[in-house]
Amino acid sequence: MSVLPVNSLDTPRFCGIPTFMRLPQATSLEGLDAAILGIPSDSGAPFRTGARMAPHAVRQMSIMLRPINPYRDNINVFEKLRVADAGDCSVIPGYEIESLARIEESVAALVQAGLVPCGIGGDHSVTLAELRAVAAKHGSLALIQFDSHSDTWDKYFGGQRYSAGTPFRRGVEENIIDPHHSIQIGLRGSLFRESDISQSLDLGYEVVTTDDMYEMGFAKLAARIAERTAGRPAFVTFDMDFIDPAYAPGVQTPECGGPSARETLQLLRMMRDINLVGCDVVEVNPMYDGSGQITALLAATVMAELLALLATRA
Ligand code: MN
Ligand code: MN
Secondary structure, X not given: OXXXXXXXXXXXXXXXXXXXXXXXXXXXXXXXXXXXXXXXXXXXXXXXXXXXXXXXXXXXXXXXXXXXXXXXXXXXXXXXXXXXXXXXXXXXXXXXXXXXXXXXXXXXXXXXXXXEEEEEEOOOOHHHHHHHHHHHHHXXXXXXXXXXXXXXXXXXXXXXXXXXXXXXXXXXXXXXXXXXXOEEEEEOOOOOXXXXXXXXXXXXXXXXXXXXXXXHOHHHHHHHHHHHHOOOOEEEEEEHHXXXXXXXXXXXXXXXXXXXXXXXXHHHHXXXXXXXXXXXXXXXXXXXXXOXXXXXXXXXXXXXXXXXXXXXXX
16 A cells, blocks of 8 residues: 655645645554654754754745656656655754654664654754664664765864764764765865864775765766665765755855755766665754745755655665
8 A cells, every 4th residue: 555645736735734745644654664754953063053943844845846756767756665754753952962862762663663764854963863773773884975074073062972073983983884885975165174084084984075076977976876885774864065055055064165956966866776774864954044945945855866766776
């Protein structure tokens, strides 16, 4: 039995409670393949706050999206994949470590029931909690990270180990990320220290900077991502600051000189052969978004592309 979204040819988009892509709200996890989970926490933000409002904003704009993906042989994503909107995690605003524990618990409930969790963050620290829950089932994960920053710093503000700048160092230390099958894509901009990029290489990650990405070309990069993860259980984490702030101004930590909306979607649509076991889109900050909510719309579209990638999983 398929679980279909409300058809916007029958019922106007402005009617009803805005779940992600107008999917049904999950009343039970039985029979589902994947679930959308809002993760409204920004307690790990070293700069702007406001990403706690992202799940609302992204859902609101996601009602624009339609179920068929013409970039993957016209697949109807929700005929192939039974997806529901599982609502939001509970979090404790201002309490980072406690919030991570609650997020992990919510994600674990989905993963243990056999679902692929699809998170809408939240600042990037929430991904550590998701990875903990997903790795508990699948083992050490291949991470595919789209981000203008590495998020592999060690400590912030006199010893704080948990922040949006540290999850992908903590994840390696906790053995829930296998860095030798992981790849960070899109790094650019000014640095704190000369070692900001080499610190990721030292941990074992492959790093493809924004400049590398254009030199290489998207087709080659998409093939490289599949090759690097080599069929292992993979988690895609998409930080919206990967995209140029002209197209995605509403983020927590903007970084100039990134790909356009079109280029970003082109790259995602070229990705193939990923054994996706979890994904998220993070760092949307609706407080800084444009009047057309362009960041929230693009974040919703990125998630829709990840669902299409999941639907075509071998
Ligand atoms: Mn990040
Ligand atoms: Mn970032």
